[in-house]
Amino acid sequence: MGQTVVEKIATAHAVGLNAGEKVLSGDFIRIRPKHVMTHDNTSAVMSKFKSIGAAKVADPRQPVFAIDHDIQNTAPENLAKYAKIEAFAKEHGIDFYPAGTGISHQVMVEYGYVTPGSMVVGSDSHSNLYGAIAALGTPIVRTDAAAIWATGQTWWQVPPVARVTLAGRLRPGVVGKDVIIALCGLFNHDEVLNMAVEFAGDGIAGISMDQRMSIANMTTEWGALAGIFPFDTILRDFLHTRADFLTRRGTPRYTRAAVDGWFAGRVTPDPDAHYAVDLTLDLSTVIPHVSGPNHVKTMISLPQIEKKRVKIDKAYLLSCVNARLEDLADAARIIKGKRVADGVKFYVAAASANIQKQAEELGHWKALADSGAVMLPSGCGPCIGLGEGTLEAGEVGISATNRNFKGRMGHRDSQVYLGSPAVVAASAIAGYIVSPTPFEDISGKITAMTHASPPRTAKPVEVVEGFPAAIHGRTLWLPVDNLNTDGIYGGAFTYKDNLTREEMAAACMLNYDPNFQTLAQKGDIIVAGRNFGTGSSREQAATALDFRGIRCVIATSFNETYKRNAFNNGFVVFECPILVDYLREKYCDATTPTIVGPNLDVDYQKSVITCEGRQFPFSPLSTVAQELVVAGGAENVVKKQLAKV
Numbered sequence: 001m002g003q004t005v006v007e008k009i010a011t012a013h014a015v016g017l018n019a020g021e022k023v024l025s026g027d028f029i030r031i032r033p034k035h036v037m038t039h040d041n042t043s044a045v046m047s048k049f050k051s052i053g054a055a056k057v058a059d060p061r062q063p064v065f066a067i068d069h070d071i072q073n074t075a076p077e078n079l080a081k082y083a084k085i086e087a088f089a090k091e092h093g094i095d096f097y098p099a100g101t102g103i104s105h106q107v108m109v110e111y112g113y114v115t116p117g118s119m120v121v122g123s124d125s126h127s128n129l130y131g132a133i134a135a136l137g138t139p140i141v142r143t144d145a146a147a148i149w150a151t152g153q154t155w156w157q158v159p160p161v162a163r164v165t166l167a168g169r170l171r172p173g174v175v176g177k178d179v180i181i182a183l184c185g186l187f188n189h190d191e192v193l194n195m196a197v198e199f200a201g202d203g204i205a206g207i208s209m210d211q212r213m214s215i216a217n218m219t220t221e222w223g224a225l226a227g228i229f230p231f232d233t234i235l236r237d238f239l240h241t242r243a244d245f246l247t248r249r250g251t252p253r254y255t256r257a258a259v260d261g262w263f264a265g266r267v268t269p270d271p272d273a274h275y276a277v278d279l280t281l282d283l284s285t286v287i288p289h290v291s292g293p294n295h296v297k298t299m300i301s302l303p304q305i306e307k308k309r310v311k312i313d314k315a316y317l318l319s320c321v322n323a324r325l326e327d328l329a330d331a332a333r334i335i336k337g338k339r340v341a342d343g344v345k346f347y348v349a350a351a352s353a354n355i356q357k358q359a360e361e362l363g364h365w366k367a368l369a370d371s372g373a374v375m376l377p378s379g380c381g382p383c384i385g386l387g388e389g390t391l392e393a394g395e396v397g398i399s400a401t402n403r404n405f406k407g408r409m410g411h412r413d414s415q416v417y418l419g420s421p422a423v424v425a426a427s428a429i430a431g432y433i434v435s436p437t438p439f440e441d442i443s444g445k446i447t448a449m450t451h452a453s454p455p456r457t458a459k460p461v462e463v464v465e466g467f468p469a470a471i472h473g474r475t476l477w478l479p480v481d482n483l484n485t486d487g488i489y490g491g492a493f494t495y496k497d498n499l500t501r502e503e504m505a506a507a508c509m510l511n512y513d514p515n516f517q518t519l520a521q522k523g524d525i526i527v528a529g530r531n532f533g534t535g536s537s538r539e540q541a542a543t544a545l546d547f548r549g550i551r552c553v554i555a556t557s558f559n560e561t562y563k564r565n566a567f568n569n570g571f572v573v574f575e576c577p578i579l580v581d582y583l584r585e586k587y588c589d590a591t592t593p594t595i596v597g598p599n600l601d602v603d604y605q606k607s608v609i610t611c612e613g614r615q616f617p618f619s620p621l622s623t624v625a626q627e628l629v630v631a632g633g634a635e636n637v638v639k640k641q642l643a644k645v
Helices: 005-013 042-051 076-092 104-110 125-133 142-151 176-186 202-206 209-217 233-249 256-264 302-308 325-335 353-361 364-370 421-430 501-507 540-547 560-568 577-586 623-631 634-644
Strands: 028-031 035-038 063-066 095-097 119-122 136-139 154-157 161-167 196-200 226-228 277-282 289-291 299-301 314-317 345-348 396-399 415-418 446-450 470-478 525-528 552-555 573-575 595-603 608-611 614-617
Touching: 005 028, 005 119, 005 136, 005 196, 005 226, 028 623, 035 104, 035 142, 042 076, 042 142, 063 076, 063 104, 063 142, 076 095, 104 119, 104 125, 104 233, 119 125, 119 142, 125 136, 125 209, 125 226, 125 233, 136 226, 142 154, 142 560, 142 634, 154 623, 161 202, 176 209, 176 277, 176 289, 176 299, 209 226, 209 233, 209 325, 233 256, 289 302, 299 302, 314 325, 314 421, 325 353, 325 364, 325 421, 345 364, 345 421, 353 364, 396 421, 501 540, 525 577, 525 595, 540 560, 552 577, 560 573, 560 623, 560 634, 577 608, 577 614, 623 634
Parallel strands: 035 063, 035 119, 063 095, 119 136, 161 196, 161 277, 196 226, 314 345, 314 396, 396 415, 470 525, 525 552, 552 573
Antiparallel strands: 028 154, 277 446, 289 299, 289 415, 470 595, 595 608, 608 614
16 A cells, blocks of 8 residues: 555654554554744643653754743743743753744744654644645644653654645635635534645645645644645745745755755655545635634635624734735735724734734835734734733624634633634724625535545554553443543543542543443443544543543544543553444444443454454554553653663
């Protein structure tokens, strides 16, 4: 079987593979990413780093610190935190970018850390943006970041890969933000959940680099772990420009010649590569839409919402998804010579200081400022509810940011719509949500085709010392998709740090099913549906099940953060969709939330589950996954590695 681009990049960054061994979707591997980015959360990673006993950074060229989230906060405590981060960077020789340089993801691209074919991770969910540079950019959690600092490595499970074909050409006035809003709104049934997306098709040639960064960035909101564009001549020319910038700055991380070499040997998918799903979007049928209110995957076309004359109180042109030069130019073109409507506040921040400087030189910045816009420093700010410009109760905002979750940009009783920079600017002038250009109300011509994952051939797997070759347990069947972490471990317990293991065990699943505690027995195996563990990132949703005596959780799929928290704490979770389908059919008439089901025999050596005489293969748990469990979690693995040094 051939490999996708994601599988090839993962293979190139994997540690400990045998000669000629290929990485495929589903494999657990150890990875050595080219770079790991942290921002304001660097201080939290520093605490993790110290708790695992690390004294020095394994490769000071690997981490990058870029302060961007709470930069309007000049309280002594916050400034002291930033100073400690800078001091840590200086002590260990790590590249540090202070507040005001720009949003971390933009900094990673501008200053040459992200290159085609590389794997670059970040302790931030919008690390997907790096896919615009034909790189594998994906988020990690803080424990992973600390492990990379200490050892240069962490673990990763290669996700299923979706191919998204962008066909045709965009209409004048339609931009990348409109494309990703359309994808989120049209394919809103978890089609790419926890997958990596590879974009393909002739339509890509008409999409600029600024727009590609918008699309790749918001594959996060679509539910994907990464969103990768191909390495074409448009990207090559962009990288030539970046190389010139880096040379002038005196930090030539790559040159024009290096770019040409990468282009000649660029990574492409094999003809027989397997994709879990194929989706197609005809770009010529895309018109501007907005998402919301307060839901990314709910969209409404501009012609439809204009009829409603939705009054706004605030408008936002900022964030890592839409605050680059093209975005500022589009907004300035619309707003030049006009004034922001009475009663509306329009907030603008460039994605970086370099972009702001370019916008100033071209007159875009002045046009926006002269309209009455409030100009903010380059950073995240109100996008995440920090600093000036957050929404008050009852207010409505139109924003060129990437998320409009309830309460994210201010008061939970406010409403937020997402739109392109042009829509935001036009709405700021009109005082209600409006398109800068009239569009006919048409729907995208979409097709979707799902491929079944190829069956895994059952073969012996090496079982590391201390990991069981097989387990036996009773099924607890939970006939539900999207079981969230609040259901698994309620918020009332999450911030009680003094609970014992027994108290945590007694609290698990109470929000999902009050009878769970009565039914569950030590040694049971939970089996559930799609996207198990969605919601917040609380680690207790994994550890509490472990403390309750649950042997493992088997599901159709898992929220990726939940899976990372589980293995990072030594708790086994894995996918077996065909077993889930079997139990779903067997108990299709059941009405209770927890069902005591048949006994299961899980053979980790053969990667097969036996249930009622039938066998259900699953993706093997590699030695990497097993070692995490045997050690009791990622921190202990790192401590052992450090002890060997």
